[in-house]
Structures are given as structure tokens and as C-alpha cells.
Amino acid sequence: MDESDQEQPTDDMSGLLVxxxxxxxxxxxEVLFRHYAPRVKAYMARLSRDGAVAEELMQETMMVVWNxxxxxxxxRGNVSTxxxxxxxxxxxxxxxxxKRPEFDLSDPAFVPDDAEPxxxxxxxxxxxERLHRAMEALPAEQLDLLKRSFYEDSSHSAIAEALSIPLxxxxxxxxxxxxxxxxxxxxR
Amino acid sequence: MSIRHxxxxxxxxxxxxxxxxxxxxxxxxxxxxxxxxxxxxxxxxETVGGALLENIxxxxxxxxxxxxxxxxxxxxxxxxxxxxxGHVKAAAEPVLPEPLRSYLGGDIDSLKWRSLGMGxxxxxxxxxxxxxxxxxxxxxxxxPVPEHGHAGQELTVxxxxxxxxxxxVFARGxxxxxxxxxxxxxxxxxxxxxxxxxxxxxxxxFKSWLVRLIQPVLGI
Numbered sequence: 001m002d003e004s005d006q007e008q009p010t011d012d013m014s015g016l017l018v019x020x021x022x023x024x025x026x027x028x029x030e031v032l033f034r035h036y037a038p039r040v041k042a043y044m045a046r047l048s049r050d051g052a053v054a055e056e057l058m059q060e061t062m063m064v065v066w067n068x069x070x071x072x073x074x075x076r077g078n079v080s081t082x083x084x085x086x087x088x089x090x091x092x093x094x095x096x097x098x099k100r101p102e103f104d105l106s107d108p109a110f111v112p113d114d115a116e117p118x119x120x121x122x123x124x125x126x127x128x129e130r131l132h133r134a135m136e137a138l139p140a141e142q143l144d145l146l147k148r149s150f151y152e153d154s155s156h157s158a159i160a161e162a163l164s165i166p167l168x169x170x171x172x173x174x175x176x177x178x179x180x181x182x183x184x185x186x187x188r
Numbered sequence: 189m190s191i192r193h194x195x196x197x198x199x200x201x202x203x204x205x206x207x208x209x210x211x212x213x214x215x216x217x218x219x220x221x222x223x224x225x226x227x228x229x230x231x232x233x234e235t236v237g238g239a240l241l242e243n244i245x246x247x248x249x250x251x252x253x254x255x256x257x258x259x260x261x262x263x264x265x266x267x268x269x270x271x272x273x274g275h276v277k278a279a280a281e282p283v284l285p286e287p288l289r290s291y292l293g294g295d296i297d298s299l300k301w302r303s304l305g306m307g308x309x310x311x312x313x314x315x316x317x318x319x320x321x322x323x324x325x326x327x328x329x330x331x332p333v334p335e336h337g338h339a340g341q342e343l344t345v346x347x348x349x350x351x352x353x354x355x356x357v358f359a360r361g362x363x364x365x366x367x368x369x370x371x372x373x374x375x376x377x378x379x380x381x382x383x384x385x386x387x388x389x390x391x392x393x394f395k396s397w398l399v400r401l402i403q404p405v406l407g408i
Contacts, residue, residue: 026258026261026262029261030254030258033249033253033254033257034248034249034254036241037249037253037254037257038246038247038248038249039241039242039244039246040241041246041247042244042245042246042247043241043244055253058253059253059256059257059260062257063257063260063261066257066261077231077234077235077238078235078238079238080238080239080241080242081234081235081237081238081239082238083238083241084234084237084238084240084241085234085237085238087241088205088206088237089206091206092206098209098210098316098317099210099213099316099317100203100206100208100210100213101210101213101214101217101218101287101291102217102287103217103218103220103221103227103285103286103287104221104285104286104287107221107282107285107286107289108280108281108282109221109222109281109282109283109284109285109286109289110221110222110285110286111221111222111223111224111285111361112224113224113227113228114224127232127235128235128238128239131232131235131236131239132239132242135236135239146236146240147240149201149202149205149207150204150205150236150237150240151240151244153205153206153207154207155202155207156198156202171198174197174198174201175196175197175198178197178201178229178232178233181232181236182229182232185232
């Protein structure tokens with residue numbers, strides 16, 4: 001086994017994904033695959049607990065990453081966020097076979113963000129870094145709730161039951177966690 | 189006009205994590221189409237999802253897994269890479285944003301409203317999953333609603349006109365989340381009919397205040 005699964009700076013991943021989109025760069029995609037495929041599989045395994053199913057869902061996700069790489073806009077977010085949203089959608093479409101309605105940026109009724117000037121791009125990348133750091137500073141029980149919310153596909157009332165805490169506590173911890181994360185973004 | 193009533197963190201997180209059922213998601217996505225501030229919060233939550241994915245305990249990719257992926261992309265590698273969609277602004281602005289417009293098959297002027305009596309109309313919205321019930325409602329201007337509580341959850345997104353609930357006014361793009369604990373006294377504003385998307389828990393007993401308004405008329 002080589003060492004390509006070790007932590008890579010986000011900028012590198014972004015450059016690799018752009019190259020996949022522009023040049024159909026198989027070597028770049030292999031680096032991305034070796035880094036993200038195990039993570040996506042672990043994410044899927046939290047849901048299905050069946051290794052073969054998790055492997056299939058991972059393959060589907062990475063296929064979409066390959067096919068849609070040209071749609072990745074490095075100025076609008078980082079690679080892990082982009083791949084997360086694809087994995088989430090594969091999980092809903094392929095595994096759960098349900099729909100998740102989404103807004104459409106090209107819809108004439110869509111209300112664009114006026115407060116998104118051109119220099120916002122750099123800010124958004126900084127935001128991602130700030131968010132990552134702020135998450136590390138969250139109290140353990142708040143981080144745990146975020147993980148359960150994102151990984152386990154269970155409702156907040158199911159999470160409350162699993163943790164033997166009131167639903168209101170789950171909701172207030174979520175609000176507290178995001179209040180802290182947003183406060184971290186406002187420190188400029 | 190900017191949105192005053194935004195989706196809550198709890199509900200938005202369920203949408204960001206993909207846990208939310210189709211009917212609730214339809215209401216949240218319709219609100220998001222009209223509310224840049226809520227979309228910024230969604231983007232932050234998805235960044236949190238990405239950070240958790242980055243840090244998830246994972247093994248290494250097997251060479252078999254990569255070999256399989258590689259053969260798949262080489263078989264299909266001649267395909268044209270997909271380009272980002274253009275964000276074209278059309279001249280006409282529909283009243284109903286996506287994804288709601290597609291669910292209804294057209295914009296507001298092409299809809300076949302069904303009378304509920306007392307000047308109120310509805311259109312049931314077909315969903316692929318039966319845990320929720322969604323409908324578009326049109327309530328006559330100035331109609332008062334008796335004070336009531338909720339047996340379950342209800343989401344209401346205003347598309348046209350407005351309604352007043354206590355000291356709060358809900359207008360286009362605003363979302364109201366009501367749960368079993370809430371007792372309120374909504375009132376459609378006087379200036380125009382109020383058109384809104386209402387999503388409730390599935391039991392056939394109507395819970396929407398807007399439907400309760402006309403329930404006595406229907407005898408249901």
C-alpha cells in the first residue's frame with residue numbers, strides 16, 4: 001500500500017479535481033480516489049452496515065465525482081464539501097430510493113444572493129478553514145450530535161432516544177453548535 | 189423584500205444531512221430558492237458535513253476498488269465532460285419557484301384549483317413518499333382563523349400575499365414551523381389572497397390551520 005491516503009492539503013485536492021474536470025486526468029483522479037473512496041465507504045457503512053452495499057454506494061459516488069468534475073467550482077467551496085453532497089445524494093437516490101427536492105440556480109424565480117461579490121470566493125475558502133478549526137473547539141457532546149446527524153440518517157427524536165436525552169436538548173445543542181460555528185466565521 | 193422568517197437550524201440540518209422526508213424537503217427547498225441568507229447557512233452546514241467526511245475513521249482504498257473504478261471510467265471515458273449549468277435570467281419571473289413549480293406542473297396561472305368553499309382553494313401535491321401531505325392553498329384576503337393548536341408538525345411557505353400570526357407577518361419566502369406545542373391565531377392579510385405551500389404529517393386528519401379554516405364547510 002502506498003502513502004497516498006495520508007492527509008493532503010485541501011488546495012492540492014482542489015487542483016486535482018479541477019484537472020479531472022478539464023483534462024479527464026486519470027492520474028489525478030486516482031489520488032482523489034485513494035483519499036476519498038475509503039472515507040465515502042465509511043460514511044456509507046454507517047448507514048447500511050453491509051460492506052458490499054457500502055462498496056457499491058462508494059463506487060457510485062466516485063463515478064459521479066468523475067462525471068461531474070467539470071461542475072466543481074473551486075472558488076465556491078472545498079473538495080470534501082462537494083464530495084460530501086454527492087455522497088449524500090447517492091445515499092438518498094440509490095440506497096433510500098427517495099427524493100430530495102432541491103432549488104435550481106437557473107430558475108428565473110430563484111432569488112440570487114446580492115451580498116455575493118466577486119471577492120467573496122476567497123472569503124468562502126477562508127470560511128471553510130475557520131469552520132474546520134471551530135469544529136475542533138466544539139464541546140464533545142455538540143460535535144457528537146453533529147456526527148450523528150450527518151452520519152446516521154436518523155431523526156433528531158431517534159438520536160434523543162439513543163442518547164436518552166430529551167428532544168429539546170438535542171435541538172438546543174444543535175442550535176448552540178451552529179451559533180458557535182457562525183460566531184467563529186464572524187471573527188474577522 | 190427580504191425574508192424575515194427563516195428555516196430553523198434543526199430543520200436545515202436535517203435537510204443538509206439528507207435525512208428529511210420528501211414533503212418537508214419540498215418546503216425547505218422552496219424557502220431556500222427565495223432566501224439567500226438561509227442558503228448561506230446551508231452552505232456552512234454542508235461544509236461541516238465535508239469536514240466530518242474528511243475526518244471520518246476510514247481504512248485505505250483497496251487496489252481492487254481502484255482497478256474496478258478505473259475500468260469503469262476507461263469504458264466510458266470518451267463521454268464529454270459535463271459543464272456547469274448556465275444561470276440564465278429569464279424575462280418572466282414565475283410566482284412559484286423550483287422545485288415547487290415542477291411538482292405542480294406549471295406556474296400559478298396554469299393551475300387547476302379545487303374549491304374548498306368560502307373562497308378558499310387547494311391543489312394536492314403528489315409525493316413519492318407517504319409520510320407527509322403537501323398542498324398548495326389559496327386563502328381569501330382578510331380571512332380570520334380561530335385559535336388552535338397542532339397535533340403534529342406543519343410547515344407553511346408563503347408564495348404570494350401574506351398572513352399575520354400574532355405580531356408576526358409571514359410574506360413571500362417566509363417559512364413558519366409549527367409543532368404540537370404551538371397555539372396560534374393566523375389571519376390572511378387584507379390586501380391580497382394568500383397562496384402558500386402547506387406540508388403536514390401524513391395522518392389524514394387535517395392539521396393545517398388553513399385547512400381547518402374550511403374544515404367546517406366540508407364537514408370533515
